[in-house]
Amino acid sequence: MHIPDGFLNVVTAAATYVVSASGVGYSVREANKKLGERHVPLMGVMGAFIFAAQMLNFPVIGGTSGHLIGGALAAILLGPWAGTLIMACVLIVQCLIFQDGGITALGANVFNMGLVACFVGYYLYRTVTALMGESRTSRLAGGFAGAWASVFVAAVACAIELAVSGKSPLGVALPAMAGVHALIGIGEGLITAAALSFVTATRADLLELQKV
């Protein structure tokens, strides 16, 4: 879902830059207040895992692929602000070194795949685990639902940005983006649930870290 240069008009690019820069700035403040020693290696592993997993596109329907975003997983394990910080790191490196995502669209990409994906994924996960009660099953169900919704809502945000930029009317871009990402979201949900299952089985204590 990395938006290249040329897709967004100046107003949309600038507005999303302002929102994302403020969001990342606030993330830094929150992390500075709440991060402890034990968060640090998990931050590193999350950044590494999300970068590597994003390279592994999986086919969804004829001629279309998708890949993990990872914002929901990072936010579920570390909290939405720390998750946003990790996603910003991933997206900045992808933009500056790998030319994936345009430099003028970096604000929008951090907004969609960072802030939106992390907050939607985190709060839906929290809602599901609160309703079902804390258990392995509720964590996996919440992880799947949160991850699916994170991709879906990020795709809706992306469609709105494209429409506002005059690239495709909302009535066309919205169903197209939402439709294909409803499918890609299933992959995001499965990978997120599998990762949570693995963490639960091997290092359940990491789930108890204070959320940032």
Add this chain to the structure above:
Amino acid sequence: MKLKWWHLGLLMALGLAILSPLASPWPDGLERVAENKGFMDVALKPAFEVIPDYVFPGVGNEALATILAGLMGTLILFGLSYGLGALLRRRDRIG
């Protein structure tokens, strides 16, 4: 040096990067929509290139070039996010 859990976590991420040549080459969701709805051609070329398309420049074998780019990016992201965490953490707090 004692092996810590996150050493294994980093190794698993590097393992995923080695699998990167197996990724589906098909366009992703946004690219598919942009092609179908006729605005893919407004995408601009990047202003500068370092390792475009996750293919390490100057390596003849494309799978190897992809793996090298993947390993490099994975290590950069580990260092960056670990370093940022270490910089921002509170010294008086464990977890």
